[in-house]
Amino acid sequence: MLVDFHVHSTASDGSYRPDAIARMTDGFAYAALTDHDTCDGVDSFMREPPNGGSCRRVSGIELSIDPGEGFDMFHLLGLGIDPYDAGLADFRRRILAAREERNVQIVENFSRLGIDLGNDVREDRKGKILARPHFAKWLVRHGFAESIRDAFAKYLLPDSPVETKCYVEGWHPPQEEAFAVVHAAGGLCVMAHPKFWRSEWKISGCDFSVAEKNLAVVKEKGLDGLEAIYQANSPGENNVFTDIADRLGLLKSAGSDFHGSNKPAVSIGMEVEESFIRPLVERIT
Numbered sequence: 001m002l003v004d005f006h007v008h009s010t011a012s013d014g015s016y017r018p019d020a021i022a023r024m025t026d027g028f029a030y031a032a033l034t035d036h037d038t039c040d041g042v043d044s045f046m047r048e049p050p051n052g053g054s055c056r057r058v059s060g061i062e063l064s065i066d067p068g069e070g071f072d073m074f075h076l077l078g079l080g081i082d083p084y085d086a087g088l089a090d091f092r093r094r095i096l097a098a099r100e101e102r103n104v105q106i107v108e109n110f111s112r113l114g115i116d117l118g119n120d121v122r123e124d125r126k127g128k129i130l131a132r133p134h135f136a137k138w139l140v141r142h143g144f145a146e147s148i149r150d151a152f153a154k155y156l157l158p159d160s161p162v163e164t165k166c167y168v169e170g171w172h173p174p175q176e177e178a179f180a181v182v183h184a185a186g187g188l189c190v191m192a193h194p195k196f197w198r199s200e201w202k203i204s205g206c207d208f209s210v211a212e213k214n215l216a217v218v219k220e221k222g223l224d225g226l227e228a229i230y231q232a233n234s235p236g237e238n239n240v241f242t243d244i245a246d247r248l249g250l251l252k253s254a255g256s257d258f259h260g261s262n263k264p265a266v267s268i269g270m271e272v273e274e275s276f277i278r279p280l281v282e283r284i285t
Contacts, residue, residue: 002269006253011194195233227255252277
């Protein structure tokens with residue numbers, strides 16, 4: 001069956017509107033909208049009338065949280081949340097305030113390179129969230145990069161060249177606090193793309209024993225599940241992360257991390273067995 005529990009819209013840094021995402025996933029079994037730091041697109045996504053399909057839509061969010069000592073990136077998917085929960089709304093306001101401070105610093109870094117982004121960098125932003133893909137699109141449009149991938153590599157990554165690096169580390173709320181907020185909003189806490197937990201694993205490959213040992217610790221703090229099947233995983237990585245989730249008693253999810261034209265190589269939808277996804281959807285629905 002086709003599912004996708006990791007999809008972005010124009011409410012954050014995707015290129016398709018939430019209602020368009022709903023239509024694109026109409027024939028799926030399940031789909032979740034998980035925009036970065038916002039639930040603004042959820043209402044439109046959930047309310048779009050079905051067009052003959054029977055997709056069970058799931059309200060979600062993606063949060064960048066403290067990765068923990070020795071790790072570099074922890075993206076938390078909150079699945080099945082109440083998008084109107086007051087505690088989650090307050091949490092999001094704090095995150096967005098920190099994000100805006102970071103954006104100001106990024107713009108200042110570009111200015112020091114003689115690149116004046118000005119206010120028109122916000123033209124590509126359809127929702128309230130201004131994120132790195134919007135900076136990347138501006139850079140391509142104005143001839144400072146050949147592609148979005150090139151813009152990220154040259155300017156917008158932690159390991160961009162020193163002479164052109166404009167990346168600024170964002171604020172990451174503590175794991176326990178983020179888990180508690182998502183749970184209070186009725187959601188499940190799922191770690192997205194665990195292969196990116198350490199940046200070095202992108203090159204050397206994931207150290208699965210380290211991942212499993214530390215996932216056991218994070219589970220005790222409140223983690224519910226693992227995005228065991230992910231579009232950038234090899235088949236072997238999908239199998240090993242699935243086994244790790246099973247051994248630790250974590251729910252298993254599958255997601256594409258679809259961003260439309262902002263990640264043109266990534267298509268929407270993941271093929272899974274019904275038995276694989278059943279424990280997750282039973283907890284959500």
